[in-house]
Each structure stands twice: as structure tokens, then as C-alpha cells.
Amino acid sequence: MxxxxxxxxxxxxxxxxxxxxxxxxxxxxxxxxxxxxxxxxxxxxxxxxxxxxxxxxxxxxxxxxxxxxxxxxxxxxxxxxxxxxxxxxxxxxxxxxxxxxxxxxxxxxxxxxxxxxxxxxxxxxxxxxxxxGALTTYTATGHFRRLLPIYRDPALSLKAAIAVMNHRTLRMTTIGGQIAARELRARQIDGLKAAGAKFEIALKGCRDVAQLLGYEGEYSKACYREFGGMVGLKSFRRNAGAGPSDEERIDDPEAICIALANRLIDHGNYLCYGMSGAALWALGIPPHMSIFHGKTRAGGLVFDLADSFKDALVLPLAFAVATGRKSDDPEKQFRARLIEIFDDYKILAKAVDTVEAMLLAGEGKSATVD
The missing domain is CATH 3.100.10.20 (CRISPR-associated endonuclease Cas1, N-terminal domain)
Structure with a gap:
């Protein structure tokens, strides 16, 4: 042959x-x-x-x-x-x-x-x-010109940020709930719904971006707590940057699962940042024009946009893979499944929809949440 x-x-x-x-x-x-x-x-x-x-x-x-x-x-x-x-x-x-x-x-x-x-x-x-991304390809500047006044005005940035957070809570209770039911066999997500409702109420009274970030932190902790509880990891604490070497030094099985879940969340977040960055680049929007993740943080708008979908995808899958142990290479298993989920839920298109909703909110117009 x-x-x-x-x-x-x-x-x-x-x-x-x-x-x-x-x-x-x-x-x-x-x-x-x-x-x-x-x-x-x-x-x-x-x-x-x-x-x-x-x-x-x-x-x-x-x-x-x-x-x-x-x-x-x-x-x-x-x-x-x-x-x-x-x-x-x-x-x-x-x-x-x-x-x-x-x-x-x-x-x-x-x-x-x-x-x-x-x-x-x-x-x-x-x-x-x-x-x-290449700098030699032409992209229309319409979205950039719409974002510029929003980026420069803190009040408009706050409106845009709230629109992104509204997309985040809806996708957590819909997409996140569906993935939890399938991957974690979760029968109900009342805790996630309650956390989302509380966050949305807080957003309505938000005075500035700093206050929004405080509410966002509380909501993120609530989501970690809910997903950890679904798999029996009630002591879960988020530890960004945990590597394989951290797991090798641990003897307790639950602590090993927690360390692996943290590593998978990191990896999943970076894949989501890639999808977010691609959407911004295609629309001709500079990634450093953040609306709430810090005006000086490199690529801040990538993180802003990814917040609208990443937790709903990454958290239930990371906890499922970390506690399931169905593969000798859990990171490879997690990555392959996450990319399938990008397909299943048309995430790149949803990221573009969130950009449009963010711009409309900053312009004082209403937009439907998808």
C-alpha cells in the first residue's frame, strides 16, 4: 500500500x-x-x-x-x-x-x-x-465607531456592562442548566436561578462599574458553590493558575478533584477567550477597549465579552470531567467536549449578538437577550 x-x-x-x-x-x-x-x-x-x-x-x-x-x-x-x-x-x-x-x-x-x-x-x-490576527486585512469600522463613545463615558460603559451581565445570567440558567442536566445529571437548578435573579436585581441599582464588579464576584462565587454542590465538592474554592504539579502533591481524593476542576476551568476559559477574540476581531473592534474589566488591562474587552457565555459552558463541563475520571487525559477529554459545545450552542454567533446588545445598551436602545 x-x-x-x-x-x-x-x-x-x-x-x-x-x-x-x-x-x-x-x-x-x-x-x-x-x-x-x-x-x-x-x-x-x-x-x-x-x-x-x-x-x-x-x-x-x-x-x-x-x-x-x-x-x-x-x-x-x-x-x-x-x-x-x-x-x-x-x-x-x-x-x-x-x-x-x-x-x-x-x-x-x-x-x-x-x-x-x-x-x-x-x-x-x-x-x-x-x-x-493579521493587520493587513480590511474590516469595516462601524462597530468601532459605535463603541468609542461608550468606552470613553463611564455612564455608558455601565449600561453596556449591564447588558453583557444580563446575557450572562440568562445563558447560565438556560445553556448552563442544560449542560448540567446532561453532564452532571442535575435534576434542578433552583440555586443557579436564585443566584441569577439576585444578581439581576442588584444590577438594576448599580451606580458604577466598581459596584458591578463587586456584585459580579458574588455571583461567580454562587455559581461555583452550586456546581460544586452538584458533584459533592462543597468545599470547592476557585484557584486560578493551578497546574498538574499541584495535583501530584495532594493525597486527598476530593482535593485532587478540586485541583483538576480548577485547571480545567482555566483551560476552558482560555478557549472561550479565543472565541471572544475572534468575534471582536471580525467586527473590527480593538480588544483593549474594555467596558468593565479595567481600562488598562490588556485585552480587557475579550474578557468582558467572554463573561457572557464562558461560565455557562465551562463550569458544568469542568466539574463533570474532574469528578467523572473517564479518561487518562481529562484535559483532552474536556477540551474536545467543550469545542463540541461551541458547535452545539453556536457560541461565536452568540458572542456577536452580545456585542450588538452591548452597543445598543450604550446607545440607550433596547435589545432582546438571546
Whole structure:
């Protein structure tokens, strides 16, 4: 059997718009996520219109691979033992490319990704937030011009922030509740609903962003407490930045689960930041124009926007994987399932919807919460 035949037989085939071919090779370890079918922005490229960001496959995660260009196509090569396998990257139909540990990429591949407006997010051990986008592609400035007066006026920033938080509470009780029912076998989420209702009441009387952040902290703790209780981890405390070495020094099984849950939450948050960053970049909005996560914090608006959906996705899944222990590689299991959830709930499109609601609120207009 030829090397090409062996390569084809070891892959799963999936439908793609890449290079005009209806089928392309794709390994089962990587997951592509379709997103919602509506426009986020208008983009043009040489040879015809570029796919809208919300019409593309949502995300692809690669690790221990070499990304390069071959015959005008972006491909990645995975080498295991003595075999090297090569697969296509459908860069004309991709929104976010996550590069994990042991991955390299050539300048030519970076250029083609930039030309097709693909957002690149580099994640190291546990996920390190490094986001990159080309500066040579044109994006309309309408959303940026609408955000600028909101960013500069604290009163308008507060209105926009409240709109984001309203999206957050609704998605927690709907999407978060659905994931909890499926992954954690939760029969009811009355505690989450009560925490959300309390937060929404507090938001109505909020005087400034500092007060909002205080209420947000209380709401986050309530969510951790509720999800921890669903899996019997009532002593759970959030510890951002916990690594695998922290788990190795622990003997208590419950403490090990708590440390793993913290690590998975970190990793999930970074993946959500990639989706948030891609939405902002596609809309031509600078990520540093934060409305409530600190005016000097790098990429603050990425965190603002990700808050509208990340806890609803990440928390129930992190606790489920940390306590289920169904895999020798829980981080890989968690990551694959989270990217599936990006697909299931059309998260990139929902992020774009939140941006529009945020802008409308800052302009004194009403918007429906999706």
C-alpha cells in the first residue's frame, strides 16, 4: 500500500469547501464546530467574497503538529513513532485556530491564515492566552465607531456592562442548566436561578462599574458553590493558575478533584477567550477597549465579552470531567467536549449578538437577550 493510501485509510472524511473539493482528510482527534448562519460583518477577498465569520467552522485545536503550506494549501503534519500523517486545514472555512503544545507554524501558513481572516490563538500548558490576527486585512469600522463613545463615558460603559451581565445570567440558567442536566445529571437548578435573579436585581441599582464588579464576584462565587454542590465538592474554592504539579502533591481524593476542576476551568476559559477574540476581531473592534474589566488591562474587552457565555459552558463541563475520571487525559477529554459545545450552542454567533446588545445598551436602545 502506498504512503498516500495509508494516509487516507487512517483518517475520517468530512465535507469541506476547501480548494473546491467536497471532501478532505481529517483525523478523529480534532473537532470542527459549525457556527450560526447569520452575518457578523462583510468581508471581501481576492477571487470572490470571503465567508462571514458566523458562517464558518468555529474552531480547530492542534497539538504536537507542524503547520505549513503545500501546493497552496495549509496542512498540518503529525508524526507518531515512524509514521508522518498529513491533513488539510480548511482555512477558508475556519474562524479560530488554536495551537497547543508542541506545535509549530511557518510564515507562509501565517500569511494565508491572515488573508482569510482566521484568528490564531496560542495555548500552552493549561492554556496561555496569546491571540493574533493579521493587520493587513480590511474590516469595516462601524462597530468601532459605535463603541468609542461608550468606552470613553463611564455612564455608558455601565449600561453596556449591564447588558453583557444580563446575557450572562440568562445563558447560565438556560445553556448552563442544560449542560448540567446532561453532564452532571442535575435534576434542578433552583440555586443557579436564585443566584441569577439576585444578581439581576442588584444590577438594576448599580451606580458604577466598581459596584458591578463587586456584585459580579458574588455571583461567580454562587455559581461555583452550586456546581460544586452538584458533584459533592462543597468545599470547592476557585484557584486560578493551578497546574498538574499541584495535583501530584495532594493525597486527598476530593482535593485532587478540586485541583483538576480548577485547571480545567482555566483551560476552558482560555478557549472561550479565543472565541471572544475572534468575534471582536471580525467586527473590527480593538480588544483593549474594555467596558468593565479595567481600562488598562490588556485585552480587557475579550474578557468582558467572554463573561457572557464562558461560565455557562465551562463550569458544568469542568466539574463533570474532574469528578467523572473517564479518561487518562481529562484535559483532552474536556477540551474536545467543550469545542463540541461551541458547535452545539453556536457560541461565536452568540458572542456577536452580545456585542450588538452591548452597543445598543450604550446607545440607550433596547435589545432582546438571546
Amino acid at each position: 502506498s504512503a498516500r493510501s495509508r494516509r487516507r485509510s487512517s483518517t475520517v472524511r468530512y465535507r469541506s469547501a476547501l480548494m473546491g473539493s467536497p471532501w478532505s482528510a481529517h483525523p478523529p482527534s480534532c473537532r470542527f464546530c459549525p457556527t450560526a448562519r447569520h452575518a457578523a460583518s462583510t468581508m471581501q477577498r481576492k477571487g470572490g467574497p470571503r465567508l462571514l465569520i458566523t458562517d464558518r467552522e468555529g474552531a480547530l485545536y492542534l497539538e504536537r503538529a507542524r503547520v505549513h503550506v503545500e501546493g497552496g494549501r495549509i496542512v498540518y503534519t503529525i508524526t507518531d513513532d515512524e509514521n508522518a500523517r498529513e491533513f488539510n486545514v480548511p482555512h477558508v472555512n475556519l474562524a479560530v485556530l488554536f495551537l497547543g503544545q508542541g506545535t509549530s507554524i511557518t510564515q507562509e501558513a501565517m500569511r494565508l491564515l491572515g488573508e482569510e481572516h482566521v484568528h490564531l490563538a496560542v495555548t500552552g500548558t493549561g492554556g496561555t492566552p496569546m491571540h493574533m
